[in-house]
Amino acid sequence: MIQHVKDPVLEVHDLTVSYQRKPVLWDVDLTLPSQALVGIIGPNGAGKSTLIKAIMGLLPLNSGFVELFGKSLEEVRKRVSYVPQRESVDWDFPASALDVAMMGTYGQLGLFRRPGAREKKLAMEALEKVGMQDFAQRQISQLSGGQQQRVFLARALAQDADLYLMDEPFAGVDIATETAIIQLLRQMREAGKTVVVVHHDLQSAQDYFDWVILLNMRLIASGPTDETLTPALLEKTYGGRLTELSRVSELLHKKNFPIRETKPTRK
Amino acid sequence: MNIDAFWIIFTGSLVAICCSLLGCFLILRRMAMVGDAISHAVLPGIVLAFLFSGSREVWTMLIGAAALGVACTFLIEFFHKKAGVQADASIGVTFTWLFALGIILISVYAGKVDLDQDCVLYGEIAYVPLDLWFTESGRNLGPRTVWIIGGVLLILVLFISFFYKQLYLTSFDSAFAAAIGISTTLWYYLLMSAVSLTTVAAFESVGAILVVALMVGPPATAYLLTDDLKKMLLLSSGLGIIASAAGFYLALWLNGSVAGAISAVIGVQFTLAFVFSPSHGIIARNRKGLAAPRMAEATVEPVL
16 A cells, blocks of 8 residues: 655655665655655564665665655755664763754854854754753753653754654653654644654554554555554564564553553663 | 973974864774874885885875875775774774885885884984974074974864864764765765874874874863863863873983873873763762763764
């Protein structure tokens, strides 16, 4: 079930990506509507992060192309924002939350201009939106996992883009942060932005997203949530493993005891 | 303080600032030993420059050495990225065989080359005041080294102050940098060229050991004392200057090697910071009941 849209915000055309000749993404072809909250869902190793990295031009493509707003990435870089996985950086780096948020403004500054008062103001506003204004001067290693994730989001907000690509923003964050983030993402959608999120948890996917991409090396489905999060398509995405999973979750659902995939947070 | 003492401390301080500034970025990228690698890998460059030009003119040597220094960082990156060898292993493999190549070249052309490892690797800071620069009219401009290192320092200060944001961002988060259109490869090679230039200009006069000590010691000490990269840059420069002055007088008192004494002071500074740093020292950590030092759970790959 792959549904295409007219005038897409993002078009991925016949995309194949491999690591050292081993294909990770195979012939992915999809389009995304504007003003949507999009979830990329699939098992571990399905190529979810790879898809985002390929869209951002961080990996060489074996075949296919990506168009954003009908143009190449180079032409619209300032309208696109990327939030890497939290674990991908060294949080002991000598930087404050404000320093990190300010990095979101670097793209607008060009080669020589240094961030000044205006950039600082933008970064502070972004920190306020994620509720981190009180931690602006805090060194980033002294923040909890959820707070670090919010700082990463603030950095993306400071970019003031139209399309946001986020790699597992809900991984290892506490419930309060998860709620705060999803509220923020909804506000962003109301403001006309498109947000694409790599997501792990099937339970919450249903309420979070209005468009879902099911991925397992190949594209299984791409379309409105109601039409994609069906048992048949999920079965196809997760293979045999889902039967166990769905039985367990159904059982828990009946008991009104939602499960949630959580990773241990940082000490 | 006589004029010779002044020149030695002044040269040491200039070298210390150059090395510390770059060292801060190197240790944050987990490439601290790149300075060591470059200081060895330039040997074949110096020999080849000599064989081709037939002169021991300082500029030919510098160009030959700097070219090999950059080539060395290119190979390190190449082995790391293309062959998947760990960054530190890649550093080790690259500079040892380049150094060996230099030694072979020297031994093969021994009769024709008025060079030896000593004058390349163990330049002596105490001799700085002996190599003076005179104008045509005979005016004394001070030691030649001071002018060379001073020029390098000027280039570095301009480089870091103009491009601080690029260096900062590519060191912290290369994927995000690439996503907003800042080339991580370009800034890696510019930084490595700067390291190469500094190492080559500095070790000729103060010796390789001191260059490596200054490139790693003061930045590592400053890292224990502050959480702000700008302060870390200033602090490590300051620590380097103090080490140069204190090391000189220690050497004078012991009647020993100046480079050795400066390196020893750097070690003492690090130990003091390790024990007494208000934020990351072991005493402060024990008092706060924080057992785990930072870095302990870092599982990040070395950033390009």
